[in-house]
Amino acid sequence: MRQTGWLAVNPRRDFTRQVTLQDLELNQSYALRIESRSLRGMKGQTITGSFKTALGAAQSEAFQFVVLTCQSWPTRDKGTAGLQIYDNMLALDPAFFVHLGDIVYYDKRSAGGDVDARTPELARFHWNRWYGTTDVVKFHQQVPSFFIKDDHDTVTNDASPGRREGDLTWDAGLSIFREQAPMGERTYRTRRWSQDLQFWLVEGRDFRSPNNMPDGPDKSIWGAEQKAWFKREVLASDAPFKILFSPTPVVGPDRKNKKDNHSNANWTHEGDEIRKFCAENNIIVISGDRHWQYHSIDDGTGVHEFSSGATTAKHAGGFSLDLRTPEHQYLAIIGGFLSGEVASVGGEKQLTMRHHRVDGSIAYEYSYSRAE
Structure with missing residues (x-):
């Protein structure tokens, strides 16, 4: 001891x-x-x-992981107990969990929140309320967890450096996230979980250019230092399966009026760069931010992207089946979570991604194989 x-x-x-x-x-x-x-x-x-x-780079055995995004207090489905989705994720006995952002919603108007966090004290209230619910506490008492922030848990919708809401400044938002979520030296990280899997968690707010800046080589969501780190670490990895956990989409497709992520037209230059690099290195993207589930394959590069959907059925929305494109392999306007299972099957390494409904039932799955 x-x-x-x-x-x-x-x-x-x-x-x-x-x-x-x-x-x-x-x-x-x-x-x-x-x-x-x-x-x-x-x-x-x-x-x-x-x-x-973690197993580490020398060990290989079967395991599962789970992924979640977008949890809004007014759309919770178990009252003060929190969210039923946490018990249903826990039933899979996951090796680890990734929250892809919008962990709390500071802003009321754009996100259906019930309390505008316009002071640091109210921002902390949002964290204390969620992480005092019984289901969420029980889950995190048993599952190693990684957290990424996005816009609503920084300051407000589509937030970029310098943004403030009342007394909640940009710097205060960054500081409160590090205070409330377990974090090391940097908010972008990589972990070699096993011989079979390495993953990267990236930061999408701290270093970004304004959305309205003209597109080009100097415009960036990740920033030059983080992007160089990502490429360097990926090129050094020999893991059969590589996953990029991103708080916002890299592939999409998104709605035409959106301007905040790499799948949008105003971020084409860096989006093309990242998609090309991911394709060259067999990287699968798992995205947060979207309130619907999808698996898409980029037309230009063949990069695959998955979105888990929001945490409850009430929170699902923002997209329509009428917007389905040939890139969509799966599309559902439902809440739920995503799981990944790494295993050996018939002499091959296999990664199976599954979309789950809120109740834990499987809505869709897709498998990747690599020779052992």
């Missing part, structure tokens, strides 16, 4: 503290116990949990 001493929390940062767990062994299960006390030594709450570490 290992333990820390008593560690101070920061009252100016919502009484939080992030603690790095070091020297963990690969493919090992750990139990965790967190105790609290007042400054005067009065005993407080105790939280317990468990997790299993």
Whole structure:
């Protein structure tokens, strides 16, 4: 058993503290116990949990992971317990979870929220409310999790550097996300989960150019440093399956009036660059932000993209079956989540992506194979 001493929390940062767990062994299960006390030594709450570490680049065995995006408090489907989708994801015994952004909705008008977070205190209220619900807490007590932010959990809809809403400034939004979500040095990261899978989580807000900037080589959502890091890390990887987790679409297709992601016409230059690189390196894209489910294949490059859809049936929408294109392999205007299963089948490595409805039932699946 290992333990820390008593560690101070920061009252100016919502009484939080992030603690790095070091020297963990690969493919090992750990139990965790967190105790609290007042400054005067009065005993407080105790939280317990468990997790299993990644397999690492040398080990191969079957596992599943789950992916979610877009959870709005007014559209929750289990009252103060939270969201039924978390129990249905937990039933798959996932090795890890990725939240692709819009974890909370600070803005009321554009996103169906019920409280405008126009101060840092109200922004924290949004986090405390969601992450105090029983279903969400139970899930995260058992599943290693990665978080990416998008616009609604930074400041407001389609937010870019410098944006503010009332007293909630851009810098405050960035700081609160790092305060509330477990995070290392950077908000863009890569993990080699197993011999078979490596994935990349990218940052889509911190470094972006304005949406209305003329398109060209200097216009970027990722920024030069992150883009160079991504290409360098991908080229160094020998994982059979590579996944890009992006908070916004790279392939789409999107609606014609949208201007905030790489599938939109005003981001063609960098979008083409990233799609071409993903195609050359067999990268599968999993996107957040969309309130509908889809699997699409880019006409120009053949890059595949999946979207999980929003967390509840009430939250689903924003697209229509009438907008289906030949790029869509699957399209459904429903809520739900996405799972991926890595396994060996008939002498081949196989990655199977599945779209699930909110109740956990499978709506669609698609498999990729690689020679062992």
